[in-house]
Every structure is written in structure tokens, then in C-alpha cells.
Amino acid sequence: MEIVKAGPQHVQGIIDVCAAGYWATYSETHSKEYIERVIDEFYNRERVLSEVTDTNRNWGGYFVALDGGEVVGAGGGGMNGEGxxxxxxxYLKPxxxxxxxxxxLLDAITKQQKEEFGAHEQWVSVGKGNQKGIPFYEAKGFAFQQEQQGYGNSKGENYISLRYYRNLAGNKKEEVAR
Ligand SMILES: CC(C)(COP(=O)(O)OP(=O)(O)OC[C@H]1O[C@@H](n2cnc3c(N)ncnc32)[C@H](O)[C@@H]1OP(=O)(O)O)[C@@H](O)C(=O)NCCC(=O)NCCS
Structure with a gap:
């Protein structure tokens, strides 16, 4: 198993993993229409190809977990403000x-944000009720801060996201080099 910065050769693998991971994560709490809309918007070829090639502080690109060359996990982040x-x-293959x-994967994203972009804190939004994601972030030292409107709600939808935060300064777990 290796974690690498993704390139164009990983685009299809990223799409497959994120789409399968999204279905597996949200099919109990979100409608089929909502899930299909989000997957079409974020995990299409054109968008993911641009996201592995055009990277900057605000979007540091995808990292992928490769097992025998196959993408089995994908993740990425960027800066939402100074520090x-x-x-x-x-997402992972379910x-x-x-x-x-x-x-x-979280360690790779965090290392990039700390070392290249000067992050000393980190945020994540998780869908309310996501019992696959929330315990993971809590195990990593994130703490719940507030609720907000979920991404891309259409008329009649009222999905909620939870904002989680952790301090990176002195976070021992992230200082262990892998
Ligand atoms: C969230 C996700 C990426 C975590 O990756 P993972 O490889 O399964 O997690 P790890 O094996 O690295 O687990 C790390 C820690 O989290 C804990 N953990 C992870 N999922 C957990 C769960 N559902 N319940 C309780 N603890 C959990 C593990 O016990 C472990 O704890 P430890 O460090 O004290 O031993 C993965 O489960 C996933 O793809 N989930 C569905 C998609 C998702 O929710 N993504 C986040 C949306 S923003």
C-alpha cells in the first residue's frame, strides 16, 4: 500500500472510489436524487482531471492510496484561510x-497543509448522521463546532452538515512521519 499525489492516470480510480464511497456513506440518510447530483457535479472526468492538474493553496490536489496500482482510497484538501x-x-473503497x-490519507493531506501551506488548524464538514465518517474524525482529535446548511440543497431538501475542528499545533499523531 502506498500513498501518492494523484496524477491523470488516477482519474478513473478516484471517480470510482469516491462515487462508491459516497453511495455507501449517504444512501441511508440522503435521497438518490441528491446523491446522484453531488456525484455528477464532483466526480466527473473533466472536473477530476482538472483537480489533479491545477493545484494551489486552496486546493492541494488529490492523494490516492494504491494497492498493487489500484486506487483504493482518495482524499484532498486545501486552505480555507490564513493558517x-x-x-x-x-473516501475509500467501501x-x-x-x-x-x-x-x-488524512496524514498526507495534513502534512501538506502544515508543511507547504502553514496550517495550524484543520476543519472538515461531515453530513449529519454520517456514522462512517464522524467517529473517524473524532478518533483523530476533531471536535464538533456547529451545524450548517448542507451543500447544494435543492428546493424541499434540508440536509445539514456538521463542522468539525482540530488544532494541529502540537498534535502528536501528525508528527509521526510515515
Ligand atoms: C472515514 C474513513 C475515510 C476512515 O478511514 P478508515 O481507513 O476506515 O479509518 P482508519 O482505519 O484509519 O481508522 C482510524 C481510527 O478511526 C476509528 N474509526 C474509523 N471509523 C470508525 C467508526 N465507524 N466507528 C468507530 N471508530 C472508527 C478507528 O477505530 C481508528 O481508531 P484508532 O486510531 O483509535 O485505532 C472511511 O471509513 C470512509 O471512507 N468512510 C466513508 C466515507 C466518509 O464518511 N468520508 C468522510 C466524509 S467527509
Missing amino acids: SGEVFVL DRRNEGIGTR
Whole structure:
């Protein structure tokens, strides 16, 4: 298993993992229409190709977990303000959870944000009721801060996101080099 910065050769793998991960995560709490809309918007070829090539402080690009060359996990983030990082996306192939792959991807994103972008804190939004994601972030030292409107609600939808925060300064877990 290796964690690498993604390139154009990983685009299809990222799409497959994120779409499968999104379905597995949100099919109990969100409608089919909502899930299809989000997947179409974020995990299409054109968008993901641009997101592995055009990177900057605000979007540091995708990291992928490769097992024998196959993408089994994908994640990325960027800065949302001075000194403040954000995890924008983190998904695994649904049958590859609880092996420590999410930890390694989060560590890679965090290392980039601390070392390249000067982050000393980090944020993530998680869908309310996401019992696959929330315990993971809590295990990583994130604490709930507030609720906000979920992303891209259409008429009649009222999905809620939870904002989680952790301080990176002196976060021992992240200082262990892998
Ligand atoms: C969230 C996710 C990326 C975590 O990756 P993972 O590889 O399964 O997690 P790890 O094996 O690295 O687990 C790390 C820690 O979190 C804990 N943890 C992870 N998921 C948990 C769960 N559902 N319940 C309780 N604890 C959990 C582990 O026990 C472990 O704790 P430890 O460090 O004290 O041993 C992965 O489960 C996933 O893809 N979930 C669905 C998608 C999702 O919710 N993404 C986040 C949306 S923003």
C-alpha cells in the first residue's frame, strides 16, 4: 500500500472510489436524487482531471492510496484561510475501511497543509448522521463546532452538515512521519 499525489492516470480510480464511497456513506440518510447530483457535479472526468492538474493553496490536489496500482482510497484538501486547512474529500473503497488507509490519507493531506501551506488548524464538514465518517474524525482529535446548511440543497431538501475542528499545533499523531 502506498500513498501518492494523484496524477491523470488516477482519474478513473478516484471517480470510482469516491462515487462508491459516497453511495455507501449517504444512501441511508440522503435521497438518490441528491446523491446522484453531488456525484455528477464532483466526480466527473473533466472536473477530476482538472483537480489533479491545477493545484494551489486552496486546493492541494488529490492523494490516492494504491494497492498493487489500484486506487483504493482518495482524499484532498486545501486552505480555507490564513493558517487554516480544510479536508474537502476523503473516501475509500467501501470494503477497505478500518485498515488504517483513511489515517494515512488524512496524514498526507495534513502534512501538506502544515508543511507547504502553514496550517495550524484543520476543519472538515461531515453530513449529519454520517456514522462512517464522524467517529473517524473524532478518533483523530476533531471536535464538533456547529451545524450548517448542507451543500447544494435543492428546493424541499434540508440536509445539514456538521463542522468539525482540530488544532494541529502540537498534535502528536501528525508528527509521526510515515
Ligand atoms: C472515514 C474513513 C475515510 C476512515 O478511514 P478508515 O481507513 O476506515 O479509518 P482508519 O482505519 O484509519 O481508522 C482510524 C481510527 O478511526 C476509528 N474509526 C474509523 N471509523 C470508525 C467508526 N465507524 N466507528 C468507530 N471508530 C472508527 C478507528 O477505530 C481508528 O481508531 P484508532 O486510531 O483509535 O485505532 C472511511 O471509513 C470512509 O471512507 N468512510 C466513508 C466515507 C466518509 O464518511 N468520508 C468522510 C466524509 S467527509
